[in-house]
Amino acid sequence: MLSKQEIKFIKSLSQKKYREENSMFVAEGEKLVTEILSSHFEVVKTFYRDEIGEENMSRISLLSSPSPVLAVVKIPEYTEVPAPDNSKLALALDSVRDPGNLGTIVRIADWFGIDTIYASEDTVDLYNPKCVQATMGAISRVRVFYTELSEFLSIHHDKTDIYGTFLGAPSIYEAKLGKGGIIVMGNESDGISKSIGKLVTKKIMIPPYPADSARGESLNVAISTAVVCAEFRRPSGGPLQK
Template structure:
């Protein structure tokens, strides 16, 4: 049985203040929990008897068998599934020098939870293991971000850092997308480096632009045609990452 106090605790994790207080975040849904439970320390697992019987190997500090109705009352989703997991927020550390031979994403104030979650998923697809986020980016452990990652946060480490101080220490090419940049399809892109993606409305800030060593532009097709003003930041990230991973 799922108590009222546990329901209240689970729902409180929608708020950043509660996540910080408890040091925990929430994951819901069969696939998401299956992907993440092997990567994080599970403090509380709430699931139907059928789900628990189908997953006898799962480990958690506390397991609560609950009815579908109880899960519905605790869930933050519009269409709850069979399982809710509460994980301990991991504490990652990274040294700038360890990233110099990798392809890394740096997000400059990407504030939409759906965009951040999708970018984490894109990074996972393209084998990018680290994302650097400025402090004003959306919170990775916001339930909307967690859901949008589709489990990719189990394989990609996100670090909140002051980009203006951190990026120069990596000692790698720094790429950024701008309307006045060079056509990405005509450039020789390095296998390692930093890809900076900017805010949804304002793009890359002047402070971070001053650090960029290679400016890139994603042209519309055909070039010069009247078209949308810009691409969504997650879509643009996918295009840029795809071009970096294109076999040379």
């Protein structure tokens, strides 16, 4: 059964304050919970609709339509932020604010074999329920490290290539992309901040089509992340096309 106190506790985890206090978060849905159960995450408790009933499930669910299973999960504690490895790709997020965007970026990172994301301290919380759901399970394979990003990048930018997208920069189709480095993605409205922009050693751009056409609007941050990652993962010397 389910006590009033339990219901109140689980509901409280929709707020960052209580997630931090208790070092726990909520994951819902069969696929997501299954992936979390088979990962390094420590699951505190799972609740199944078949056991607690539909009414109780909708009492604890943070979703508009409750799913058959909900898990309360320990937030993993990382003792240190790992130094970047220049033979591997990593992402860095400079103030990404929308939980759906962060979750989608985690999912993209997973697809393209990127297991490390560095996030500025003002990036939205990974354990926000909307973000957890949007990762579709990738949260169990990709690690997000919150850190003072400009300090972190300034320590490492001598040894690691730091990529970032800027209007007017060389096209990603023509730029020389390495096997590794850090790809910085910026805030939804303001892009990459000035202090972090200075640390970007390789500026690149996703060209519109035709390349010389004027575009008032740029692509959404998650969309840009996907296009840039796909280009990095493109094998060299693919067939000439068209």
